[in-house]
Amino acid sequence: MRPLKPHHFGQKKASTIWGGRFAEGPSQLMQEINASISFDKTLYRQDIAGSIAHAKMLADQNILTANDRDQIISGLQQIEKDIAAGTFIFSDQLEDIHMNIETRLVELIGDPAKRLHTARSRNDQVATDLRLWLREAIADIDGMLAGLQAALLDQAEAHTESVMPGYTHLQTAQPITFGFHLMAYVQMFGRDRSRFADCSKRMNESPLGAAALAGTSHPIDRHKTAALLDFEQPMANAMDAVSARDFAVEFMSAASICSTHLSRLAEEIVIWSTDRFAFISLSDAYTTGSSIMPQKRNPDAAELIRAKPGRIIGDMVALLTVLKGLPLAYGKDMQEDKEPVFDAEKSLCIS
Amino acid sequence: MRPLKPHHFGQKKASTIWGGRFAEGPSQLMQEINASISFDKTLYRQDIAGSIAHAKMLADQNILTANDRDQIISGLQQIEKDIAAGTFIFSDQLEDIHMNIETRLVELIGDPAKRLHTARSRNDQVATDLRLWLREAIADIDGMLAGLQAALLDQAEAHTESVMPGYTHLQTAQPITFGFHLMAYVQMFGRDRSRFADCSKRMNESPLGAAALAGTSHPIDRHKTAALLDFEQPMANAMDAVSARDFAVEFMSAASICSTHLSRLAEEIVIWSTDRFAFISLSDAYTTGSSIMPQKRNPDAAELIRAKPGRIIGDMVALLTVLKGLPLAYGKDMQEDKEPVFDAEKSLCIS
Amino acid sequence: MRPLKPHHFGQKKASTIWGGRFAEGPSQLMQEINASISFDKTLYRQDIAGSIAHAKMLADQNILTANDRDQIISGLQQIEKDIAAGTFIFSDQLEDIHMNIETRLVELIGDPAKRLHTARSRNDQVATDLRLWLREAIADIDGMLAGLQAALLDQAEAHTESVMPGYTHLQTAQPITFGFHLMAYVQMFGRDRSRFADCSKRMNESPLGAAALAGTSHPIDRHKTAALLDFEQPMANAMDAVSARDFAVEFMSAASICSTHLSRLAEEIVIWSTDRFAFISLSDAYTTGSSIMPQKRNPDAAELIRAKPGRIIGDMVALLTVLKGLPLAYGKDMQEDKEPVFDAEKSLCIS
């Protein structure tokens, strides 16, 4: 197969990389709201992984030379080290993580860097990055929930004889044991893990190759990049591949439910540790005192966990609102997807 | 095994069924807000199915006589007919669907009716009803989505050659075909079906036998009732069984996402049918005119579909808010679960 | 000034009132989702009041004869009686409350009824109705909140000496009195009343005369209808008059905040009435018992109040989502405004 002419960045205007037909560059304010680098730098490892897989496939398909591929991979790995070390300098003018990385790559390896983006668009690139990031986040969350279940199980086993009131309407109903009560939460978190697992499975298909919205005429191999990135298969429709964010909403929905479960346990901890109930006392490690009232032992950690559903539910509402009535295939609105996702993940993990 | 003494309703006060130790009955206002019959009558078929399974199991376990069981089942079937026919008279004073049905059953068959509720509480009863109802609703929704996919597929096949602009940012980007565009939605609704299926599977375990929150000393067989109602297995923890509503939130989350997909298609329909785009024209069957402007052909159906995510997302937020920080095992707050669920299901099906 | 030709309904098709250029009527399904009569009949008194004011103005402006006006008013008053008495038969095929009333009016008084709608559209008609309804609802709510403040004040005065713990983090902090604690809520509800009052004032301008979106060439007097309906003035821009629903969102926002205040008090009532805290005991009038546990005295009313913010917040989210990204001047999406408003108002009043 004859190699198609590789994609070139085109002339880089002083102020912008797509400047071509534009008489003036974007305004100062425009640059400020357009830039997403302040938050999408979170995706750097995934972006680099995606680019490496893309470069390998391009070489396998003779769209890139082996030499180009090797230089690209080497350069990207260097960039990854620099970002991890905190020495990489990000630029707002370069808009986002994708441009920041590719610009630096040009500085590092010169011309070959301009050929990396062949047969790709930032549309399928970012969709891929976000899925990779969430897949990893879900794996971490699953580990945390498993640990939480184990901890609850330990406590439950130690308290199979600890009789306490079982409540309905917070009125004493029937005697139960503390262990039995905690096991309810073990079940809930079990379902949360199951929900996250289904979510991860469902999102595990690759957008790469969809390009802007309708694929590319380059002889790419979508199955190859999918396999390299451990995706189940390439996504079937290119417009869907770049437009879909339901996987992110589903993640935040699982996070909202999980967070709500945590908040129920947190509320009980707050109530049980009042001097009125005095069922439990919390270790100093997770309470705070008061500058003015020395007798205080405040269940701050539990209170924060009780509060977290607020922002996670808010994050989910935010993205659903953005997507409502949004035509295909890509709109700048969709840049608003990442911050809610990152905040939801961080809030849940903190809880 | 010796049969334990069956549960009796106890004295029915003139104004209430749990009157016992109460000097006065509930206030007029209290009765109004406490009663849920106005909306939970929606669950009548599931409530009757649950009671029939419970009665069968009680007889198998020698807690009820075969004669009691047969009279109960026969009476319940009569009640189901009456409700379906619209001849059943509901009473607010009897609070909810469960009490309404059981009271009528006593009228129909006398004493045996009072033994139906043995080894059961309204807590596990309603949790079971809601799961049965949602399982059925999801099956209906799956059928509708499959039909929608088929219809889109038909249109797509008919339009493999119909070239149209592919948009990003609603700016002409690259040429595509109308068929290709519609296939994006076929994929989205495919994932929606997958989400609903996972949800249905995850919720398909039986709360029956959990009683109020901690089971019962009657020698019931939870596996039997689970099997009779096509549940996968009984739920493992009784407090979880009566407290959990994450299955309902998960349903509304899948509905929110699906509704958002529909709203994206709806927005496009509205835009494509403007005289400016003029890509499509809608049949008279799904548009409306204007009393004052005769040239109008308004895409009302599409606009309503575009709007529906609002209420479905609102329904999901409603239930998550109710559950936030709610201690186990049951609180009257949870009565607020049904109306959002019913509204979400109805809104989605209408769309 | 010469009288312009009055507006006629035009031919009523068997299936629809705007049928004119339509070959077929709307589909069965279309009729079902298009019809709003099931919920907008709530607006009947306001719709009639608006129509009466409109008729009076039309007569004053010599667009209607005095005789027409008198017959119209008389007919409308009859219709109002019938609806209030429950004898009015509503029809889905007539879509909404406006059409139902006008159709009946034609039956009652014949030809003059067809001239009522002159210089008016359902767009400005419904916008006016909703404002009138909310103005009245706010007046009722203010009365209820004033009553609540008074009741709290009474309790506070009776408990100026009742020492209790003041809590932060639900940990005993400093001694306070029960009266002092209740006064916090008196302040909160005072701000809620202030918020509702500002909302009512801000929405108190009349859309009438905006017609569909851009006024009418009939020589109407917008100030007259505004004055007759106790509006402050007519709205300045016709497109704004028919498009704006921010007043409804503002109402639901005030309701959400008020409901959240109630939920904080409700949570405290639930906690104080536990046997652990035992600060208060609730009268039988507002608690419920249990069919299975005779010692129970459940704070059901408080729990429901604690739960209500869920649906009111959900209602507000619903309408904001509908309005997001909605072009002017009117879209069928906006039909989704009423049910959230009615539900929010009802939920708040119940609380």
Add this chain to the structure above:
Amino acid sequence: MRPLKPHHFGQKKASTIWGGRFAEGPSQLMQEINASISFDKTLYRQDIAGSIAHAKMLADQNILTANDRDQIISGLQQIEKDIAAGTFIFSDQLEDIHMNIETRLVELIGDPAKRLHTARSRNDQVATDLRLWLREAIADIDGMLAGLQAALLDQAEAHTESVMPGYTHLQTAQPITFGFHLMAYVQMFGRDRSRFADCSKRMNESPLGAAALAGTSHPIDRHKTAALLDFEQPMANAMDAVSARDFAVEFMSAASICSTHLSRLAEEIVIWSTDRFAFISLSDAYTTGSSIMPQKRNPDAAELIRAKPGRIIGDMVALLTVLKGLPLAYGKDMQEDKEPVFDAEKSLCIS
């Protein structure tokens, strides 16, 4: 009046400032989630202003000496300069902005710094800071909205003759002018300004003096600090003063509504600038191009504005959820109030 013994910080434990009775300090994780300095440093100017007013009042009341007051003010002004200059080093271990500032003050001026916090708690301190911050934010927002109205007015005046279609249901309805269309938004933003103004007025009362929840026995003058900080009056009830966050929700509600108005205009801009409508063309300053499609002129700025309601509505939902069912007077949950408020304000201003 005899001067009461000034408040001392007490011993500072190595790890915490309230260490007193705690055997061990807070855990690493605890410190991480407890600390709010990463976001509440935004309040530094307000916190310093509040402290200066407090110090002045304490001196006027002979609780502090004039010398103490002067040193405190001088030190605080230095700290403000340092923070503004970016040279101040914040510490997570010192939890929040209040502790960070006070600790630094001790370093700067020694012993007198320990007397600043006399008759004050972080509860009334932070409540005051947030109100001051929002009052200022609202003033800025009002200026921006006034500027927006002016800009729209200019355009409207220039286009009193530019005829265009007026739409309902996005179908051509009646002819209007572009100027008339823009005036609808001038009205909407006018109401938004009115809403913000009412919000600012309602929140303009001072919590200072409420201390932790129930005031202080020190002979403070609440009216004085209120006046120094341009508050209308001190808040009437101390528990309300430290517990209330309805003012923050009201702010975000006004922001949500305003943002929704902006999103409606943004949607229209996106639609009008399609090549199909071609009503307007956007300047290069506010559009972006595409790396792969040179003909593109994407209305990115408008799309982002259309999307912003998502996060602002999400922010409001977050705080309402936190407050739902939250007992008085202060809980750590309330730390979750600031980030949504800051995000909402920033998102609105960007739009």
